[in-house]
Amino acid sequence: MTYVAPNSVQARDIASIVHPQTNLVQHLELGPMVIGRGDGCRIYDDNGTEYIDAAAGLWCASLGYASERLARVAYEQMRKLGYYHLYRGTTNEPGVDLAEKLLSIAPVPMSKVLFQCSGSEANDTALKLVWYYHHAIGKPEKRKIIGRSMGYHGSTSASISASGKPDMHADFGLPFPGFLHTDYPHYYRHHVDGESEEQFATRLADSLEQLILREGPETCAAFIAEPVMGAGGGLTPPRTYWEKIQAVIRKYDMLFIADEVICGFGRTGNMWGSQTYDLKPDMISSAKALSAGMQPISATIINQRVFDAMLDESRKLGNFAHGYTYAGHPVTTAVAMETLRIYDEMDMIGHVQRVGPYLQSAIGKFADHPLVGEVRGVGLMTGIEMVADKTTRAQFSPARKVGATVDKHARANGLITRFVGDRIAFSPPLIITEEEIDQVAERLGKALDATWAELRAQ
Numbered sequence: 001m002t003y004v005a006p007n008s009v010q011a012r013d014i015a016s017i018v019h020p021q022t023n024l025v026q027h028l029e030l031g032p033m034v035i036g037r038g039d040g041c042r043i044y045d046d047n048g049t050e051y052i053d054a055a056a057g058l059w060c061a062s063l064g065y066a067s068e069r070l071a072r073v074a075y076e077q078m079r080k081l082g083y084y085h086l087y088r089g090t091t092n093e094p095g096v097d098l099a100e101k102l103l104s105i106a107p108v109p110m111s112k113v114l115f116q117c118s119g120s121e122a123n124d125t126a127l128k129l130v131w132y133y134h135h136a137i138g139k140p141e142k143r144k145i146i147g148r149s150m151g152y153h154g155s156t157s158a159s160i161s162a163s164g165k166p167d168m169h170a171d172f173g174l175p176f177p178g179f180l181h182t183d184y185p186h187y188y189r190h191h192v193d194g195e196s197e198e199q200f201a202t203r204l205a206d207s208l209e210q211l212i213l214r215e216g217p218e219t220c221a222a223f224i225a226e227p228v229m230g231a232g233g234g235l236t237p238p239r240t241y242w243e244k245i246q247a248v249i250r251k252y253d254m255l256f257i258a259d260e261v262i263c264g265f266g267r268t269g270n271m272w273g274s275q276t277y278d279l280k281p282d283m284i285s286s287a288k289a290l291s292a293g294m295q296p297i298s299a300t301i302i303n304q305r306v307f308d309a310m311l312d313e314s315r316k317l318g319n320f321a322h323g324y325t326y327a328g329h330p331v332t333t334a335v336a337m338e339t340l341r342i343y344d345e346m347d348m349i350g351h352v353q354r355v356g357p358y359l360q361s362a363i364g365k366f367a368d369h370p371l372v373g374e375v376r377g378v379g380l381m382t383g384i385e386m387v388a389d390k391t392t393r394a395q396f397s398p399a400r401k402v403g404a405t406v407d408k409h410a411r412a413n414g415l416i417t418r419f420v421g422d423r424i425a426f427s428p429p430l431i432i433t434e435e436e437i438d439q440v441a442e443r444l445g446k447a448l449d450a451t452w453a454e455l456r457a458q
């Protein structure tokens, strides 16, 4: 049991907050890590201990942890119009500016933008629009949503149903009926001996097609996927995967939702993951780096086909009966717009294209480490997988908690990472420099060595 001083922030936290994605029993004993402040890619705990955050918080703090410029925009907007909504045809200029900007940079021709406050809500909106669309075009039986095992699309009831995370379904009675999950494209873990990336991709596309045929194509409404799987552990798709999967989606006239919540705004070295992998979605969910994580905002971007169907529904029903109080909140849209201006001025995409290969090579060097089976990434995201046997790819028993152990030693060495089982994903703030990447690699090296030593001593 860790000592927690009475009346400290830790003690008050334990007495008052339920934390997401946290073992609540353990939390009562260990208490929280208190983050006091941030600056650039670094955060500082309440003792002043410094950490490089190689996870950008939750993949979102693209510009780091403090911004005078964004603070000023929020302040000015709060003085001018601190709240208004978009209901019943009202609007405000910051929302219009942002919607126009998003349409101008969308990876495929798009028609309109719907605003929400989170990635979960962006996907929830997209899923509702799938059902609405098929109703409008006279195919109301086309309702099934296909996601992927290990995919993550958020925590609302529908977006977690679309996600393929059994641990997040357990005892919530989810997923809802009508949410299906196909194989996920982790070549290293799931290819059979002698199978090339292309053959593996063909097998996964065949498996998706078989699922659709088993369920009945007339009932399959949409496919939802992240260009690169973030919460699955930073999994980049094998060669030819996306062209084969998209051919199946098109063949059965399903809508395609690209969940760009973590890939959007530069992470993969292009503005969108859809550009990196040549995706042609009907809807795009975006959030996180949209406002550099500094305001809760998300945007669902839809194409003309979807919007035309929505118009038909308004002709029939008289109203688009969907919305959120804070959708298009002027402070969030003003800050997001300024964030996108900053990206343009800094040439953020160019920066990621320059430092991304440096990150891949700095982390890639750990492929030689006795613990590491795979290192693979794109742009400023990469994942490493720890294995018990490098030759056979055999995994550690989950009871050994190898990912958690690396994370513990990383923290002890001033490095924040994101572990998923025995994988560690890296997604540092997009402003990271080569010098800071060297520091990440140095601290990671110490964490891996300490874990290796601990495992051998067991």
Ligand SMILES: Cc1ncc(COP(=O)(O)O)c(C=O)c1O
Residues within 6 Å of the ligand: 058, 117, 118, 119, 120, 121, 123, 152, 153, 154, 155, 226, 230, 231, 259, 260, 261, 262, 287, 288
């Ligand atoms: C791909 C993806 N989609 C959706 C979400 C959910 O976003 P939020 O936590 O803002 O609801 C996440 C969160 O990590 C994500 O990684």
